[in-house]
Amino acid sequence: MLLSIDWRASAAYRHANSIPAAGFAWEYLRRDEDYHRDFRAMARKKTPPPHRLEAFSQRWGLRFPV
Numbered sequence: 001m002l003l004s005i006d007w008r009a010s011a012a013y014r015h016a017n018s019i020p021a022a023g024f025a026w027e028y029l030r031r032d033e034d035y036h037r038d039f040r041a042m043a044r045k046k047t048p049p050p051h052r053l054e055a056f057s058q059r060w061g062l063r064f065p066v
Contacts, residue, residue, distance in 0.1 A: 025061075035060055 006012060016024060029035050042048050042056050057064060 029060065 013027075016027065019027075038056055038059065042052065045052075048056075053064070056062070
């Protein structure tokens, strides 16, 4: 995945001053190649087994609505 912004430019992160904690965390998570690999593996399953979904959410600190 290639980002369309220069991650070194402070102007690219000006919006981070006004986003909630979850949005701020997403700024980091969306850049993690291991996360993308795990997500693709989960997405290949129409309905992932509960234990795999739980392991995925625990590893990445995610919560899913009931």
